[in-house]
Amino acid sequence: MGDAATILHADLDAFYASVEQMLDPTLRGIPIAVGGGVVLAASYEAKAFGVRGGMPGRRAKELCPQLRFVGGHFAEYQRLGDAAIRILDDFTPLVERISIDEAFADVAGTAHLFGAPAAIAETVRRRVRAEVGLPISVGVARTKHLAKIASQVAKPDGLCVVEPATELEFLHDLPVGLMWGVGPATEARLAGIGVKTIGQMAATPRQSLEKLLGVAASDKLRALAFNRDPRAIVTDRRARSAGAQSALGRKPVDPQVVRGALLHLADRIGSRLRAKSMSGRTVTVRVRFADLRAVTHAATLDAPVSATGILAEVAEDLVWQVLDQHPEERFISLLAIAVSHLERQAVLQLELPLGFADEARRPGSKRGASRWLADRAMDKVRGRFGWEAIGYGAVSGSSRSVPDGFRELAEKEL
DNA sequence: TCTGGGGTCCTAGGACCC
């Protein structure tokens, strides 16, 4: 990490909602929420009423009776998010995208070409507004952590530059909740010992903090509180796992329900993996009961898998192990599958013998070869006619489940 | 406030090996 403020954190403001307001001028200046059953994003006008992402639509309407709900233009979000972040590429190759609407960039060494970091940040903001049509806030500082906090302070539609000489002064009056890694649980614990600001955390004796949060966590937070953040820009981040989940409302523990849901989830994950010639060795399932208590269970296989049928069977085994261990639970509210220990397969055919190897665990099931061929055939049909054209029976999910377009946006590049 | 879906990382404890 250098000794000058050269890290930019660029963050599109209320991204989905801003896109909707750009596309439809009648939505500008009024409180809107993208979504329906669940609020996926809220405009600043809606946030003023306390409406937040993740909030049930009904609750949002209570807080803000005039709230307008709009369906999402998910393909547009992807296109416009890409376009905005791409503008950073014009200033430095050191760009780290961390979500659809957010990225870090390090402009150290490009000052002779484009001017000081603050000037670059202003240019980025102006260009995103002019070329993409969206407001974006930018923080500039010496470390990633501080740049990210600065962009939050800059919102909405602002710029915040933190010079090295004033770092701690800037940081110490801010609430601890702005720090990376301090969520509701940690925030509540800290409040319990009277620590509300980053400065108060910095002033807390190390031992007290360790007793509260453990050695590792307190070391990390103390470092951040003194703006010692060692993280560098990482330009190529690959996903380490791929998963899917489905909220079920309140479903009785029933073999048909479980099998149908898991097949659907395995199908989503399997087709994503196969599209990138990836497969994974560890299958983790998560079962959430009616009271929202969740249990996970995992198995690591001898060979990596990506076939939908095999994934579904392994997951089904694991889920029943969980359910057998909790016979008192009669309803489930969510099922999830995740595949990790991902590896890339140089040749897709590699999956054939691997499929066979895995099949050996399960006498009596269909042969791996025919499954692999069936998956490939299905992938091809979908390639031509779309994902919905063919597949395993629709998941009997809750009426609140989010649009597929939203799920896809959240998927990380494998 | 009991609420969706996709992820990441950390920790503690146990199994197993040398």
Place this chain on the structure above:
DNA sequence: TCTGGGGTCCTAGGACCC
């Protein structure tokens, strides 16, 4: 006989982020 120490892998759970 139960006595050492370190490394790696795996699993479950928790917290966090967008």
